[in-house]
Amino acid sequence: MSTKPRTLYEKIWDAHVVDRRDDGTCLIYIDRHLVHEVTSPQAFEALRLAGRTVRRPDLTLAVPDHNLPTTPRVDAAGARVPIADMESAQQLAALEANAPSFGIRYIGATDAAQGIVHVVGPEQGFSLPGTTIVCGDSHTACHGGIGALAFGIGTSEVEHVLATQTLLLQQSKTMEVRVEGTLGFGVSPKDVILHIIGVIGAAGGTGYVIEYTGNVFREMSVEGRLTVSNMSIEGGARAGLVAADDLTFAYLEGRPMAPKGADWDAAVAWWRSLATDPGAVYDKVVTIDAGDIAPSLTWGTSPEDVVAITGAVPDPMSFADPSKQEAAKKSLAYMGLTPGTRMQDVPVDSIFIGSCTNSRIEDLRAAAAVARGRHVAANVRQALVVPGSGLVKRQAEAEGLDRIFIDAGFEWREPGCSMCLAMNPDKVPPGDRCASTSNRNFVGRQGPGARTHLVSPAMAAAAAVTGHLADVRELVGEAA
């Protein structure tokens, strides 16, 4: 191995190469594998048909999240509430059967620790810095927030990892996204990543792994870093990384599956050594001034369609690229928006606070701070708050956040993916407009015909209580 300065990504990559083929393809060892009900049944089935086993069940953790309803899972008598949708019930049953039959740890639907895989991994200390983490879900990029090389894989790769604990991969290029300066009042990690995607574009990161650097990320909480890294995939990157530091270690220490005692100390020493070397070169560098980032949201149907809350719906003809002009016209027709309309004048019908991007305790605190003492506006038809895990839910309840939301007219739900994707009963009805803290504003993502505006938790709460897309800075005083 050469001694030239290396980036964080290159160090993690090098430490996981099992074999390097002549054509450059590498067999990469996978340290952690998260499994959920939607992308795993066909993989387990293929193993069974080929008479194969799971190589390292101890490095695999299964949690259902995508199609679980977020209504209570046990009735007053303590009995399991069956899932009405037969296909969803069948998928859940498949995971419930596959986990024990392949010897995999399983956090079930009624377990207090159940939640969205990407919330559960770091929360349990299963996800660790410097590890390779995969899951049959593109938002696995989330775990990069604690300095892990984490990325989504397809079902054939899920099968490959289950059987071999490795993947055949090509090394990615490296991109540094450096954000320096001071974030303005009311600007959250979600606004930072939306702004970044607006700058680099939805395909800007294709072929790259992004490392987020600069004082803004050093000073950002670990949960904020998870939010940022989560949406790396929306900028086209396979993964995002924020180097692990003292904040990360403090966040992970003592978590149930994290190393303990001497193991912990050895782990921390190794994690520290992974930071990008001075003089290491990235294939591409993007620099952003923190002062340029406003509370932001999307106006269209691609995550790159980002505008400041103080801005207006753009004119499709204002884009230089003719194909972007076409796409913007289609987006605006789908979104039911007219160029020139002030974003703050757009009324909303639905509010979703949740998803692996924004369902951790800090997110719920930020939303509750806006909802406190206010009420969901009369024109809002549904406003859901869906904690990312049972443990987040319990913590929020201990802090009284559930009361704030319920008193304000929000629904307080059980953990899961919920309205982030239209797979479980939580959906945005056709034509309705949703201020959502999730990560994708694709056509039909939250339900056929649903119109999504991606926002931060505080901005979602602001939209809920005003009934329209709103600037959170006008609701929460700087001194508050």
Add this chain to the structure above:
Amino acid sequence: MTPVRIVEGRAIPLGRKNIDTDVIIPAHYLKTISRVGLGRGAFETIRAEPGNLFDEPQFARAPILIAGDNFGCGSSREHAAWAMLDMGITAVIAPSYSDIFSGNAVKNGIVPVVLPQAAVDRLLEVARDHPITVDLESCTVTTPFQDRFAFEMDPFRRECLLGGLDEVGMTMAQGARIDAYERGAAADRPWLSAA
């Protein structure tokens, strides 16, 4: 996996950019535990548009799809590849793909051909009324009009497609190397398996 060498026939000239996986197969079709039958939900939102290309009889069961930049962006769902395969598509031509989609495509015997936008534009024009040919052996796309566009593909992926190889089986044959790596990692980082 069925080996692929040549994909020949009509090509759906979709041409749009940023076709995401929710467009290829909406989430409500993902509740299946099988790989087949997803074609019925493929491109549902586009098929709902009056006069869309998928409804034109000459494109029924067309084996090729031509699209714009960033095809298959979004989720990791391999159901996108399964749905396209179920429709009969075994090659896609676009200027770029999401990383995850192109990997999923290859694992299911779909050839993700990368060509510059100018070549894609020409093929979009030809495909309206004529068949095109994707030849993985020579790495070219040709039309009945002497157009000949060469494309590049990662040699390993090309080998897997041409041979219809089972990657899991290939890697399992490397078991001794994986054992050796695991022994080294367990010595260097004993905390890894402590979870």
